[in-house]
Amino acid sequence: MLFWVVIAALFLSEWYGFQALRTITQHQSPGTRRALAISYWLLSLTVWIVAFWAGSTRREGNTVLKSYLMSLPLLLLAGKLFVFIPLLIEDLTRLFRWVVGLATRPAGSPGEPIPRSEFLSKLALGLGAIPFTALLWGMLKGATDYQVRRVTLRFPNLPPAFDGFKVLQISDLHTGSFSSTEPLERAVALINKQGADLVVMTGDLVNNVATEVEPHIPTLAQIKSELPIFSSLGNHDYGDYVQWESREAKRANLQRLMQNHAKIGWKLLNDESHVIERGGDRIAVLGIQNSSSHLNFHTYGNLPRAHAASGDAPFKILLSHDPSYWESHILQYPDIDLTLSGHTHGMQFGVNLPFMKWSPVQYVYKQWAGLYEQGRQKLYVNTGLGFLGYPGRVGFLPEITVFELRRA
DSSP states (O other): OHHHHHHHHHHHHHHHHHHHHHHHTTTSOHHHHHHHHHHHHHHHHHHHHHHHHHHHTTTSSOHHHHHHHHHHHHHHHHHHHHHHHHHHHHHHHHHHHHHHHHHHSOTTOOOOOOOOOHHHHHHHHHHHHHHHHHHHHHHHTGGGOOEEEEEEEEETTOOGGGTTOEEEEEOOOOGGGOSSSHHHHHHHHHHHHTOOSEEEEESOOSSSOGGGGGGGHHHHTTOOOSSOEEEEOOGGGGTTTSOOSOHHHHHHHHHHHHHHHHHHTEEEOSSEEEEEEETTEEEEEEEOOOOOSSTTSOOOOOHHHHHHHTTTOSSEEEEOSOTHHHHHTGGGOTTOOEEEEOOOGGGGBSEEETTEEEOGGGGTOSSOSEEEEETTEEEEEOOOSSOOSSSOOBSSOOEEEEEEEEEO
């Protein structure tokens, strides 16, 4: 059913976009109107053919360029959907008025045609330009417009020596999406400017295969921290979205990825815990493999094992890639004070204002961006440093989060 709804929406978007073009060009010469009509359908067809070719060969050649080509229909459809909605409303209004007219018009009286509003067609095309322009900006600028978000978190049980302790989180680098090292070089320079006490990375270092990060190892290795830099695995790190020739090949890819974490200088926490001491006080940093309450994602982690390894540390920070696991499992451990997650990307599209946050991903994930609290336990969902699929970001820009821990 959903498939046919989507197909119908695509067809109507194309048709109404064409009708809007016809309406605003009605005063042009027949030759001009014919040329514009042919250009409209030729452009749409070309975009879909190019996107289909890029998608069917996305594992070959320039994969980054192909990700951009695959996003071209998204730009056009976003604009055409905004054209489709007001014009559909107008047509439904016209239909309603026509039905009412039939019921109330005296028998034998001629009906008056209800002309399509040229103004509304122009307005619809203007509205359609907004998402098209926004998505295009997201590809050209937003994808690497790195933002530092500062968050102060207060806990009654934070050990005194850690009052003012700064934790920096990055997540979802998706290094396979970058065509050069320059964007991540800028990100690393920005990370180092923050002077964090502890740096963590919460999963999805790559899109699909371990080799994607290797051109970026020298860059990521420049992240500075006096304490070990801790990392965890995300759903894309396991190679689940690749057709491997054998289980051994998939296993070897994961081993290579874990070795790449070590080459960068990161300590990968796979269902493990590490104690940090400062001024005679202790906190524990736990990390679990990717775990999810959504059935379409594998759960690899062993939270009980990681929790047991943390012992009696009075304050605990957990790295867990998928935020859906917080409410379903992590809250069962009341001594896990802060959970740091990623995964959602804020869907790389939405409205992100101080007084309003909206993204389509919120209809899938209850906790999807920013800070969530239940009792004294807190979850923060970082919207990611990289991008995947759509090679851009609108609203939810790439994020570097700096937490300042304070005693309540």
